[in-house]
Amino acid sequence: MAEHISKQFDLELENIRTRVLQMGGLVEQQIARAAQGLLEENLVLSDAVIEDDHRVNELEIELDETCSQVIAKRQPTAIDLRLITAVIKTITDLERIGDEAKKIAKIGKVIHEGSFLASPRVQISHMADLATAQLRRALDCFARLDMEGAIQVVRDDKVIDAEFKGLMRQVITFMMEDPRTISVGIDMIFVAKALERIGDHAKNMAEYVFYMAKGEDMRHAKLAEIEKAAGHG
Amino acid sequence: MAEHISKQFDLELENIRTRVLQMGGLVEQQIARAAQGLLEENLVLSDAVIEDDHRVNELEIELDETCSQVIAKRQPTAIDLRLITAVIKTITDLERIGDEAKKIAKIGKVIHEGSFLASPRVQISHMADLATAQLRRALDCFARLDMEGAIQVVRDDKVIDAEFKGLMRQVITFMMEDPRTISVGIDMIFVAKALERIGDHAKNMAEYVFYMAKGEDMRHAKLAEIEKAAGHG
Numbered sequence: 001m002a003e004h005i006s007k008q009f010d011l012e013l014e015n016i017r018t019r020v021l022q023m024g025g026l027v028e029q030q031i032a033r034a035a036q037g038l039l040e041e042n043l044v045l046s047d048a049v050i051e052d053d054h055r056v057n058e059l060e061i062e063l064d065e066t067c068s069q070v071i072a073k074r075q076p077t078a079i080d081l082r083l084i085t086a087v088i089k090t091i092t093d094l095e096r097i098g099d100e101a102k103k104i105a106k107i108g109k110v111i112h113e114g115s116f117l118a119s120p121r122v123q124i125s126h127m128a129d130l131a132t133a134q135l136r137r138a139l140d141c142f143a144r145l146d147m148e149g150a151i152q153v154v155r156d157d158k159v160i161d162a163e164f165k166g167l168m169r170q171v172i173t174f175m176m177e178d179p180r181t182i183s184v185g186i187d188m189i190f191v192a193k194a195l196e197r198i199g200d201h202a203k204n205m206a207e208y209v210f211y212m213a214k215g216e217d218m219r220h221a222k223l224a225e226i227e228k229a230a231g232h233g
Numbered sequence: 234m235a236e237h238i239s240k241q242f243d244l245e246l247e248n249i250r251t252r253v254l255q256m257g258g259l260v261e262q263q264i265a266r267a268a269q270g271l272l273e274e275n276l277v278l279s280d281a282v283i284e285d286d287h288r289v290n291e292l293e294i295e296l297d298e299t300c301s302q303v304i305a306k307r308q309p310t311a312i313d314l315r316l317i318t319a320v321i322k323t324i325t326d327l328e329r330i331g332d333e334a335k336k337i338a339k340i341g342k343v344i345h346e347g348s349f350l351a352s353p354r355v356q357i358s359h360m361a362d363l364a365t366a367q368l369r370r371a372l373d374c375f376a377r378l379d380m381e382g383a384i385q386v387v388r389d390d391k392v393i394d395a396e397f398k399g400l401m402r403q404v405i406t407f408m409m410e411d412p413r414t415i416s417v418g419i420d421m422i423f424v425a426k427a428l429e430r431i432g433d434h435a436k437n438m439a440e441y442v443f444y445m446a447k448g449e450d451m452r453h454a455k456l457a458e459i460e461k462a463a464g465h466g
Contacts, residue, residue: 072311081304081305085301088318092322176412186401189422
């Protein structure tokens with residue numbers, strides 16, 4: 001009987017994990033479509049992202065509810081409880097990533113043909129690829145409790161931050177040279193900022209992997225401390 | 234004996250609630266000092282905010298840990314479990330508000346005398362007051378499980394959003410008239426954006442009050458639905 005309950009419980013945890021990954025897949029798709037909608041001036045895609053944001057929100061609420069039910073029913077301790085706590089935090093970040101994708105889609109809807117600066121377009125495309133890759137890797141680390149990978153995600157967040165700063169400098173130069181580009185330049189900065197924040201959320205998610213795996217809370221820790229905790233020190 | 238355990242448990246929940254309010258007080262102070270540091274070009278204040286951010290982070294980690302311990306030990310259900318889940322979400326928002334205050338402080342450190350646009354200064358001061366008031370009210374609603382007040386916080390978030398848009402328009406006009414104001418103008422936009430996000434976090438916190446009080450998840454709901462749920466419909 002005890003084994004049966006435990007098996008059932010394992011299934012429930014596996015189900016939660018699977019649904020987090022599904023939510024992650026949807027959010028990843030939202031970023032990709034928001035970036036594509038903006039870069040290709042494809043209003044249908046931008047509209048679809050805005051329309052589908054409620055699906056991300058619903059998944060968060062459903063998963064929160066499931067986590068509460070499992071806590072109430074199974075009274076988990078130790079690693080199982082850490083998994084559930086990490087899931088509650090992770091889905092908050094996924095939902096906020098969805099919000100950032102929606103912001104990009106909204107800007108995509110007001111960017112008019114020809115008003116779009118050519119050069120930042122390349123950088124934004126690159127930043128979108130980086131942010132999507134970071135999210136995918138963070139989800140992968142979550143699925144496999146991969147601490148090595150999680151360290152790499154935390155470390156690589158700096159790359160997106162550097163890209164953001166580079167884009168800012170470039171856009172400011174454009175704006176100074178030609179004040180007609182100011183409005184669209186600010187839109188570009190907001191898009192880049194949204195992508196940079198997506199990177200931050202992916203980093204948060206990678207830090208929860210440490211918490212799940214080791215029970216040590218690595219949020220806000222310096223990179224060196226994280227590596228030490230993972231046995232790299 | 235049962236009564237004793239229950240009393241002990243009540244004390245633990247009360248202790249969690251008190252510590253959330255303490256964390257909220259610290260975060261409120263961080264916003265106020267960040268805004269003052271920026272507006273009065275007071276580097277000592279800006280530095281203090283950056284220095285003290287780790288205290289906010291530590292409070293989040295300690296509270297997460299306490300919540301996990303209480304779940305493991307007390308196996309709470311229904312309203313108690315909802316309180317703890319809401320606390321885990323609330324402190325994430327408080328920590329992110331702390332991050333926004335830190336961003337404002339960092340911008341405060343690079344704003345040089347005379348480079349600061351006079352007019353947005355007034356609006357930023359006003360937005361900082363609004364954001365701080367929203368946070369204080371959200372915390373108050375949390376402490377008193379006040380759904381009426383929580384509705385008002387959700388409703389008033391629109392005021393900060395409108396202020397942000399007004400400031401954006403004004404700063405863009407300045408930038409177009411005098412491209413030398415572009416750099417400082419973008420700094421101003423980022424400060425305003427940080428304040429607008431603080432408002433969003435306060436709104437999130439108000440929405441968790443619904444979840445605690447009624448067990449209904451009002452996040453992402455339209456204002457009309459929220460009012461209906463609270464018996465205003």
